[in-house]
Amino acid sequence: MPLAIDSLAIRAPGGEPLFAPLTIQVEAGSVTTVMGPSGVGKTTLLQGIAGHLPAGFALTGHLALNGRLLNGLPAEQRRIGMMFQDAGLFPHLSVGDNLAFGLRVTVRGRRARARVVDEALSTAGLEGMGDRDPATLSGGQRARAALMQSLLAEPEAILLDEPFSRLDQALRNGIRRFVLDHIRARSIPALLVTHDPADAQAAGGPMIPLDPTGVVNT
Numbered sequence: 001m002p003l004a005i006d007s008l009a010i011r012a013p014g015g016e017p018l019f020a021p022l023t024i025q026v027e028a029g030s031v032t033t034v035m036g037p038s039g040v041g042k043t044t045l046l047q048g049i050a051g052h053l054p055a056g057f058a059l060t061g062h063l064a065l066n067g068r069l070l071n072g073l074p075a076e077q078r079r080i081g082m083m084f085q086d087a088g089l090f091p092h093l094s095v096g097d098n099l100a101f102g103l104r105v106t107v108r109g110r111r112a113r114a115r116v117v118d119e120a121l122s123t124a125g126l127e128g129m130g131d132r133d134p135a136t137l138s139g140g141q142r143a144r145a146a147l148m149q150s151l152l153a154e155p156e157a158i159l160l161d162e163p164f165s166r167l168d169q170a171l172r173n174g175i176r177r178f179v180l181d182h183i184r185a186r187s188i189p190a191l192l193v194t195h196d197p198a199d200a201q202a203a204g205g206p207m208i209p210l211d212p213t214g215v216v217n218t
């Protein structure tokens with residue numbers, strides 16, 4: 001199974017478990033939605049899978065991606081893309097160079113990369129903004145650029161944390177369709193954390209509840 005999560009549990013710095021142990025198999029090209037009450041640990045779950053747990057948190061259980069065991073691997077060796085709205089763009093690179101960054105490995109040649117970047121900018125409604133400094137974009141424009149940057153880096157799995165929630169309605173449907181179509185077309189397994197039923201419905205995959213353990217997290 002492309003992304004196999006087996007008896008995964010995460011303990012907070014105080015030692016209490018965040019959610020009941022989770023076992024999910026995410027198929028290639030499927031977007032599985034994770035839902036649960038605020039504070040149950042949805043964001044922390046994605047951080048644990050990506051290898052970015054905050055200090056003091058501990059993970060148990062098994063994680064495998066395309067047959068590779070991920071436990072203990074540093075984040076940069078996991079080949080997992082995290083897509084969230086506040087995802088950082090590199091401030092010292094132009095918007096276009098930010099998008100081209102992940103393409104260095106997968107697309108040969110500057111011209112070919114520039115074509116892919118232009119297409120991604122246009123999909124995100126950011127035509128002509130490739131030369132801009134990220135700091136000069138609006139919050140919504142930065143979020144869209146960050147989404148495109150994560151997609152273009154060709155990860156083996158994608159974790160999406162409320163990726164569309166701050167986009168305005170006019171762009172939201174188009175970007176959601178582009179992101180989901182891309183995931184399906186590339187047969188990438190994906191986990192989506194969202195509070196929006198419209199996102200879950202568009203994702204079309206299984207919906208998994210993340211259940212509280214009964215321990216009160218403060």
Ligand SMILES: Nc1ncnc2c1ncn2[C@@H]1O[C@H](COP(=O)(O)OP(=O)(O)OP(=O)(O)O)[C@@H](O)[C@H]1O
Nearest residue numbers: 012018037038039040041042043044045054217218
């Ligand atoms: N860096 C941290 N140090 C200590 N506790 C933290 C830290 N980050 C998160 N927590 C706690 O871990 C728990 C899980 O937080 P998390 O953000 O994963 O929840 P969530 O389900 O994504 O919530 P929401 O739906 O509100 O975004 C919460 O109780 C939170 O207070």
